[in-house]
Amino acid sequence: xxxxxxxxxxxxxxxxxxxxxxxxxxxxxxxxxxxxxxxxxxxxxxxxxxxxxxxxxxxxxxxxxxxxxxxxxxxxxxxxxxxxxxxxxxxxxxxxxxxxxxxxxxxxxxxxxxxxxxxxxxxxxxxxxxxxxxxxxxxxxxxxxxxxxxxxxxxxxxxxxxxxxxxxxxxxxxxxxxxxxxxxxxxxxxxxxxxxxxxxxxxxxxxxxxxxxxxxxxxxxxxxxxxxxxxxxxxxxxxxxxxxxxxxx
Numbered sequence: 001x002x003x004x005x006x007x008x009x010x011x012x013x014x015x016x017x018x019x020x021x022x023x024x025x026x027x028x029x030x031x032x033x034x035x036x037x038x039x040x041x042x043x044x045x046x047x048x049x050x051x052x053x054x055x056x057x058x059x060x061x062x063x064x065x066x067x068x069x070x071x072x073x074x075x076x077x078x079x080x081x082x083x084x085x086x087x088x089x090x091x092x093x094x095x096x097x098x099x100x101x102x103x104x105x106x107x108x109x110x111x112x113x114x115x116x117x118x119x120x121x122x123x124x125x126x127x128x129x130x131x132x133x134x135x136x137x138x139x140x141x142x143x144x145x146x147x148x149x150x151x152x153x154x155x156x157x158x159x160x161x162x163x164x165x166x167x168x169x170x171x172x173x174x175x176x177x178x179x180x181x182x183x184x185x186x187x188x189x190x191x192x193x194x195x196x197x198x199x200x201x202x203x204x205x206x207x208x209x210x211x212x213x214x215x216x217x218x219x220x221x222x223x224x225x226x227x228x229x230x231x232x233x234x235x236x237x238x239x240x241x242x243x244x245x246x247x248x249x
Contacts (some may be wrong), residue, residue, distance in 0.1 A: 016112070018197035019049060020186045020239060022103065026131070027053035029182055033245070034098040035125040041097045043087035043114070044105025048074040050131070054101065055079040062097075064090055088113040090121060097121045099129070100248075106130040107164040111173060121128050121246040128176055133186060133239040141227040142235065146199065149220045157204040157211070168242030176246030188238040192231035196221055 027050070031037055037058045042051040045063035047070055055061045056079045057160055064085040065071050085091060087102065087109050092231050100118050101110070115177060118128055135150050162170055190198075200217070209217055225231065 016199045031057040033127045036098045040099040042101045051119040052077045091122045103131045107161040126248045130244040138240040145224045154204040157207040174244045178246040181210045181243045182243045184241045188237045189234040
């Protein structure tokens, strides 16, 4: 088993509650690219945010995550087979998968080993998709407070791998027949508690809290509440999706 960089098991339940879900259009488009719709493999699945969407389009989805806590908090679906396993060692049969997805997790993988696993499990013409998103975009005064917390305040608490997310995975090796995906985004309406819960699920926020900066997290809550207004009022949230998509020869 490869080294597992575990930054989310300690708050898996909060992750399940507060992480945004992916648009149905993403699962639709991915399914349209595959040679068949028998089996999809969702690696680093977390709580199944993408897995359950794929399950409405594939006969079977195998969803793996190295964190037992994440799998324990996953959303059940009759066609999703959740397994505690690293992305680099799915234990699936050779040439058995039509689609391999990785949503917001590829930057944690040992990519050489993972790509070898992709080549092993992929059927001819199968598709691999690495999917990520960066910071939320919302109303300007709120985005300014969130961006300041994300950047200057938390800069030293993000893991080094975060740079790959910031680059939209364009700096990662990708030895597959690549093509341009459509421009898609996560779109949600959240109240104040939804946004704060999401930000408190960030790995950097948890590291910041462990370092003894709970007072500064509380100050962030006050700052964003001050520009939000009525905490029950919902505001639109937008995350552009950044992807590397290729066909496995």
